[in-house]
Amino acid sequence: MQPDLLSPAHTAHVASQLATRSPLIHCLTNQVVQSFTANVLLAVGASPAMVVDHEEALAFSAIADALLINIGTLTREQALAMRAAIDGANRAGKPWTLDPVAVGPLAFRSRFAREILAQKPAAIRGNASEILALAGNGAGGRGVDATQGAQEAVSAARELAQQTGAIVAVTGEVDYVTDGDRTLTITGGDPLMTRVVGTGCALSAVVAAACALPGSRLENVAAACGVFALAGKRAAAQSQGPGSFPSLFLDALYQLHTEGA
Numbered sequence: 001m002q003p004d005l006l007s008p009a010h011t012a013h014v015a016s017q018l019a020t021r022s023p024l025i026h027c028l029t030n031q032v033v034q035s036f037t038a039n040v041l042l043a044v045g046a047s048p049a050m051v052v053d054h055e056e057a058l059a060f061s062a063i064a065d066a067l068l069i070n071i072g073t074l075t076r077e078q079a080l081a082m083r084a085a086i087d088g089a090n091r092a093g094k095p096w097t098l099d100p101v102a103v104g105p106l107a108f109r110s111r112f113a114r115e116i117l118a119q120k121p122a123a124i125r126g127n128a129s130e131i132l133a134l135a136g137n138g139a140g141g142r143g144v145d146a147t148q149g150a151q152e153a154v155s156a157a158r159e160l161a162q163q164t165g166a167i168v169a170v171t172g173e174v175d176y177v178t179d180g181d182r183t184l185t186i187t188g189g190d191p192l193m194t195r196v197v198g199t200g201c202a203l204s205a206v207v208a209a210a211c212a213l214p215g216s217r218l219e220n221v222a223a224a225c226g227v228f229a230l231a232g233k234r235a236a237a238q239s240q241g242p243g244s245f246p247s248l249f250l251d252a253l254y255q256l257h258t259e260g261a
């Protein structure tokens with residue numbers, strides 16, 4: 001089936017809903033991107049909380065509106081907290097999102113990612129090499145970076161969505177978001193987004209937030225990618241390089257709901 005283009009009106013609607021509803025997002029994420037992820041969630045109008053101890057994580061994921069699990073700097077201790085958080089979220093009926101950072105060549109995180117897939121993520125967001133590896137079709141990328149284009153991972157994304165029941169977003173120059181049947185395509189963004197750390201991780205946090213909104217989860221996750229594509233393009237148009245880009249990107253995310261898309 002041919003991918004559909006995401007409607008700009010739905011991106012604007014989701015940008016506004018995120019700010020109006022301000023979902024509380026429980027983030028268990030990597031050590032590199034904690035602060036940027038929290039700032040991105042605040043810029044879109046959501047509310048971040050990094051509650052990381054395993055006892056507190058179990059309790060807090062039931063209180064939060066959605067959970068993010070990002071395995072970028074996974075440790076044994078963090079894996080315990082992640083299992084507890086997923087358990088708490090599932091028992092409370094709260095959606096959780098997986099960012100399978102650098103899955104493939106590294107055994108511990110790859111085993112862990114496959115294990116938690118059985119716990120029914122609402123969404124999975126990764127780059128092409130991560131989605132291919134998670135679907136069992138590739139060896140993974142170069143560390144946290146993709147070595148394949150997103151277009152090459154569309155079939156794997158569909159298979160992964162069918163196997164897990166999750167909405168799968170595979171990102172890159174073009175993003176593809178699928179429920180295993182219908183696939184939406186998002187264009188925009190800018191290569192500068194790959195020259196600063198944490199844009200993929202922060203997008204996964206906004207995907208988690210989008211999963212807490214009412215309506216079509218497929219369209220809401222695609223709109224989260226649409227929000228990034230639009231803000232990334234606007235920020236890059238004013239930016240001289242990776243130093244100024246993160247600030248301009250946060251401003252652009254904020255302006256999407258304060259000034260309308």
Ligand SMILES: Nc1ncnc2c1ncn2[C@@H]1O[C@H](COP(=O)(O)OP(=O)(O)O)[C@@H](O)[C@H]1O
Pocket residue numbers: 126127128144145146171172173174175188189190191193194198199200201203225228229232
């Ligand atoms: N070449 C590109 N052109 C435009 N946008 C891009 C490009 N590469 C990545 N992006 C955007 O950057 C964000 C992060 O995606 P990606 O780089 O695939 O994730 P990761 O950082 O996990 O590898 C997404 O919003 C994606 O659309």
Ligand SMILES: Cc1ncsc1CCOP(=O)(O)O
Pocket residue numbers: 030032033072073101144196197198199200201202
């Ligand atoms: C550099 C790095 N190392 C482990 S996690 C991480 C951040 C990856 O961020 P992103 O996937 O958003 O580029």
Ligand SMILES: [Mg+2]
Pocket residue numbers: 101102126127144200201
């Ligand atoms: Mg990533």
